[in-house]
Amino acid sequence: MKVSDVFSYAFSAIKLRKFRSGLTTLGVVIGIAAIVALLSISQGLQGTITEQLQTGFATDTLIVSSGGGFGIGAGGAMGAADSGFNLLVNDTQPIDEIEHVSISMAIIQKVCYIKSGERELIVNVVGVDFYKYADIYSNTFVAESGDIPLNPENKTVVIGKRVSDPWKNETIFSKVDDTVEVIWTNATMLPPKNKTHTGNVAAVLKEIGGFGIGPSDSNVYIPISQAQSFFGTDECDMIIVKLENDDDATIESVSEAIKEAFSDQVSVTSSTAVLNIVSNIFSTVEVFLAGIAAISLLVAGIGIMNIMIVSLMERTREIGILKALGMKGRTVLLIFLSEAVIVGLMGAVIGIASGWVLANIVARIFSGGGFMQAGNQAAAAGGMTITPVLTPTVFLGAFAFGIIVSVIFSLYPAWRASRLKPVDALRYE
Amino acid sequence: MKILSTPVVETTSLHKTYLLGKVPVEALRGVDLKIEKGDFLAILGPSGSGKSTLLNMIGLLDKPTKGKVFIEGVDVSQLSDNRLADLRREIGFVFQFFNLIPRLNARGNVELTMAITGLGKNERRKHAEELLETVGLKERVTHKPAELSGGERQRVAIARALANNPKFLLMDEPTGNIDSKTASEIIALVKRLNEEKGVTIIIITHDQKLASQAKRTVQMLDGLIVKETGELR
Numbered sequence: 001m002k003v004s005d006v007f008s009y010a011f012s013a014i015k016l017r018k019f020r021s022g023l024t025t026l027g028v029v030i031g032i033a034a035i036v037a038l039l040s041i042s043q044g045l046q047g048t049i050t051e052q053l054q055t056g057f058a059t060d061t062l063i064v065s066s067g068g069g070f071g072i073g074a075g076g077a078m079g080a081a082d083s084g085f086n087l088l089v090n091d092t093q094p095i096d097e098i099e100h101v102s103i104s105m106a107i108i109q110k111v112c113y114i115k116s117g118e119r120e121l122i123v124n125v126v127g128v129d130f131y132k133y134a135d136i137y138s139n140t141f142v143a144e145s146g147d148i149p150l151n152p153e154n155k156t157v158v159i160g161k162r163v164s165d166p167w168k169n170e171t172i173f174s175k176v177d178d179t180v181e182v183i184w185t186n187a188t189m190l191p192p193k194n195k196t197h198t199g200n201v202a203a204v205l206k207e208i209g210g211f212g213i214g215p216s217d218s219n220v221y222i223p224i225s226q227a228q229s230f231f232g233t234d235e236c237d238m239i240i241v242k243l244e245n246d247d248d249a250t251i252e253s254v255s256e257a258i259k260e261a262f263s264d265q266v267s268v269t270s271s272t273a274v275l276n277i278v279s280n281i282f283s284t285v286e287v288f289l290a291g292i293a294a295i296s297l298l299v300a301g302i303g304i305m306n307i308m309i310v311s312l313m314e315r316t317r318e319i320g321i322l323k324a325l326g327m328k329g330r331t332v333l334l335i336f337l338s339e340a341v342i343v344g345l346m347g348a349v350i351g352i353a354s355g356w357v358l359a360n361i362v363a364r365i366f367s368g369g370g371f372m373q374a375g376n377q378a379a380a381a382g383g384m385t386i387t388p389v390l391t392p393t394v395f396l397g398a399f400a401f402g403i404i405v406s407v408i409f410s411l412y413p414a415w416r417a418s419r420l421k422p423v424d425a426l427r428y429e
Numbered sequence: 430m431k432i433l434s435t436p437v438v439e440t441t442s443l444h445k446t447y448l449l450g451k452v453p454v455e456a457l458r459g460v461d462l463k464i465e466k467g468d469f470l471a472i473l474g475p476s477g478s479g480k481s482t483l484l485n486m487i488g489l490l491d492k493p494t495k496g497k498v499f500i501e502g503v504d505v506s507q508l509s510d511n512r513l514a515d516l517r518r519e520i521g522f523v524f525q526f527f528n529l530i531p532r533l534n535a536r537g538n539v540e541l542t543m544a545i546t547g548l549g550k551n552e553r554r555k556h557a558e559e560l561l562e563t564v565g566l567k568e569r570v571t572h573k574p575a576e577l578s579g580g581e582r583q584r585v586a587i588a589r590a591l592a593n594n595p596k597f598l599l600m601d602e603p604t605g606n607i608d609s610k611t612a613s614e615i616i617a618l619v620k621r622l623n624e625e626k627g628v629t630i631i632i633i634t635h636d637q638k639l640a641s642q643a644k645r646t647v648q649m650l651d652g653l654i655v656k657e658t659g660e661l662r
Contacts, residue, residue: 009541009544325545328515
């Protein structure tokens with residue numbers, strides 16, 4: 001029997017049971033759509049994050065923090081000290097003496113309320129040296145309105161775009177020349193005590209988007225000296241080090257020298273290391289997501305097998321007729337497998353298309369998310385745009401997977417069909 | 430004077446034992462039968478006499494326990510499934526319950542036999558329409574089995590059986606499931622095929638009217654041929 005005839009015969013059998021075939025196909029569609037949607041979103045997300053890390057976290061900088069490892073906290077918050085050792089603001093001095101270090105600066109940051117008129121927001125208040133910070137993050141620490149003073153007055157405050165326009169709807173929380181109150185609860189005292197710092201908004205940063213290690217849309221910047229007196233501490237959360245170049249050798253030697261200078265009580269993180277961590281996390285997440293999607297495809301496969309066995313029972317007599325007419329066992333096998341291929345093919349095509357649509361819908365919903373007001377300092381993630389990516393590997397993989405799963409789960413029923421004895425099959429009622 | 434040729438079908442000492450549950454049933458107990466080209470043989474017998482089993486053996490749907498089946502002189506009793514499938518293409522089956530494929534129309538059912546042998550689409554379509562015309566269904570080619578009467582379905586089945594120009598037609602109670610008027614038409618058609626086209630016909634039947642049209646009859650009882658009328662040509 002010709003291959004085209006085998007396929008058209010198989011297709012006529014599928015057409016006859018439209019509803020059932022539709023449900024079988026739906027199983028494959030869901031599995032494939034899940035794979036495509038999850039993977040294209042996660043790859044899109046990885047792309048976005050990598051890109052933003054590269055812009056938000058200049059490749060020629062290192063971050064020195066006290067104690068253990070580096071935690072990618074929201075808004076760039078670092079892992080807390082765990083050894084009693086704390087970096088101080090003036091610890092930049094030994095770092096500045098290391099060869100290839102161009103600038104270093106300390107950062108103090110705390111979560112505070114910021115009040116403007118009747119409204120309040122929860123933000124990260126970051127104490128920085130405006131001059132150095134603007135030098136290190138020359139792409140992102142840039143004013144959209146107002147000016148960032150390089151020698152700020154005590155009351156100078158620079159706010160991120162999302163602090164100015166938190167809801168992305170032109171309802172302005174604060175703008176240049178506004179007076180804002182920064183309220184910090186000192187929880188180390190008993191009873192906890194609120195402190196208020198009144199500031200004048202000197203500049204609103206241009207929108208940065210996403211999260212980087214550097215400036216963030218939802219941060220409020222005050223001069224480092226003010227942060228020291230306001231928070232009553234000389235301990236800093238991290239020291240940012242700008243290198244003369246971003247050669248691997250430079251990064252390596254400076255990192256080692258810094259660790260040595262602080263007797264290995266600090267950790268030094270480079271942007272390359274962060275990118276590697278992110279990429280590792282994403283590969284793990286992708287395997288996990290693909291695993292979940294594969295389970296749904298497995299369920300679809302069992303569905304196919306089930307349907308094929310039922311179909312085999314129903315068509316026992318038909319198989320008997322075909323064999324009496326001289327059809328060979330392997331042709332019967334091919335007919336059943338062709339039915340699986342058709343179901344798999346339709347499922348894969350519809351699945352990829354709907355997975356792609358789904359990915360775009362989900363991406364749009366997430367990208368649209370604005371400032372998370374309720375006590376969430378992770379608000380920095382608000383401005384992130386995810387563009388789902390459908391790589392040829394995912395596309396072809398999903399396609400092949402749909403067909404392969406259908407065929408594998410049809411092998412047994414098809415084989416049984418091919419082995420039916422004509423005399424028994426014809427007698428079957 | 431007769432020319433001795435190789436019989437189309439020949440069985441020698443054919444035995445078949447089934448297991449019905451755990452009880453062995455001897456359906457055939459040594460059947461010797463010769464069918465010549467152009468023959469029209471009716472096999473008669475009560476149910477359980479082994480005539481269906483004999484038909485399955487001759488139709489290569491089942492293998493004998495003992496003894497041999499020859500098709501045109503070739504021993505087919507122990508051939509592989511694939512070879513048997515090939516040989517079945519040269520046998521025209523007509524079943525009591527028609528056994529048409531419900532989702533295919535009359536022409537599609539006739540074409541299917543030819544599709545199995547690998548004939549091209551245009552050829553088989555043309556041939557299928559000719560065959561349906563021969564059995565008097567020219568106006569019904571695109572009707573599905575459900576839209577046809579019992580007699581019409583059996584004609585489609587006969588057209589299908591003839592599609593691959595078979596060595597012989599093997600009919601199992603072809604009139605068993607249709608009314609007597611239609612049955613007469615089918616009988617006339619079968620007789621015409623035998624007389625005009627020289628088609629060799631083997632029929633299992635209870636129908637005395639149909640059997641009386643045959644050139645030869647064999648009577649079966651308890652797995653043996655007990656009576657033969659007519660003679661080998």
